[in-house]
Amino acid sequence: EPEVTQTPSHQVTQMGQEVILRCVPISNHLYFYWYRQILGQKVEFLVSFYNNEISEKSEIFDDQFSVERPDGSNFTLKIRSTKLEDSAMYFCASLSYRDTLYEQYFGPGTRLTVT
Amino acid sequence: ELKVEQNPLFLSMQEGKNYTIYCNYSTTSDRLYWYRQDPGKSLESLFVLLSNGAVKQEGRLMASLDTKARLSTLHITAAVHDLSATYFCAVDHNDMRFGAGTRLTVKP
Numbered sequence: 001e002p003e004v005t006q007t008p009s010h011q012v013t014q015m016g017q018e019v020i021l022r023c024v025p026i027s028n029h030l031y032f033y034w035y036r037q038i039l040g041q042k043v044e045f046l047v048s049f050y051n052n053e054i055s056e057k058s059e060i061f062d063d064q065f066s067v068e069r070p071d072g073s074n075f076t077l078k079i080r081s082t083k084l085e086d087s088a089m090y091f092c093a094s095l096s097y098r099d100t101l102y103e104q105y106f107g108p109g110t111r112l113t114v115t
Numbered sequence: 116e117l118k119v120e121q122n123p124l125f126l127s128m129q130e131g132k133n134y135t136i137y138c139n140y141s142t143t144s145d146r147l148y149w150y151r152q153d154p155g156k157s158l159e160s161l162f163v164l165l166s167n168g169a170v171k172q173e174g175r176l177m178a179s180l181d182t183k184a185r186l187s188t189l190h191i192t193a194a195v196h197d198l199s200a201t202y203f204c205a206v207d208h209n210d211m212r213f214g215a216g217t218r219l220t221v222k223p
Contacts, residue, residue, distance in 0.1 A: 042213045043205070048211075102207075
């Protein structure tokens with residue numbers, strides 16, 4: 001069964017450093033998402049991406065964040081200058097509107113720890 | 116701004132009992148989702164509800180949607196220990212807004 005994959009599973013970085021989180025969505029899916037979840041809290045939407053551009057973004061997704069689909073398979077989230085409060089689980093998800101279920105498939109997540 | 120409220124936030128129940136988790140949202144929505152999350156794990160899709168009156172069932176879980184009341188419910192029938200997890204509802208309205216989650220513990 002196809003699945004969303006994410007790398008790395010755990011990233012430790014120092015405050016102020018740039019990080020890139022990588023995702024490989026399911027191959028025939030058209031919509032891609034990033035979410036974050038601070039430990040013990042709810043899941044927060046960051047950004048959605050369709051047709052090689054951002055379709056929606058939340059108030060959390062400020063100038064420090066960017067997304068890219070550099071090739072046909074990877075979908076990346078970059079945080080330019082990490083802050084302590086960026087420590088969280090980051091989940092990638094993908095969705096296809098070509099099947100009527102409109103189901104989002106989540107990756108396993110990347111745990112980001114900013115020290 | 117779209118708000119999604121879930122209750123209860125914590126639910127402890129005995130095996131064999133029934134209970135309902137509620138999800139209220141503040142504006143019209145295209146889709147409503149229910150997810151399960153086990154500790155330290157990702158989110159597993161349980162149900163996608165697309166239209167008013169939609170009801171879906173999978174095993175001991177049943178989800179329904181009332182778009183007029185802006186309410187979805189997740190009903191648990193004859194709970195078993197394996198259902199212990201955190202359950203989130205999420206509303207798709209341009210972006211995805213999640214409820215705070217209901218941490219369910221089913222005791223033997």
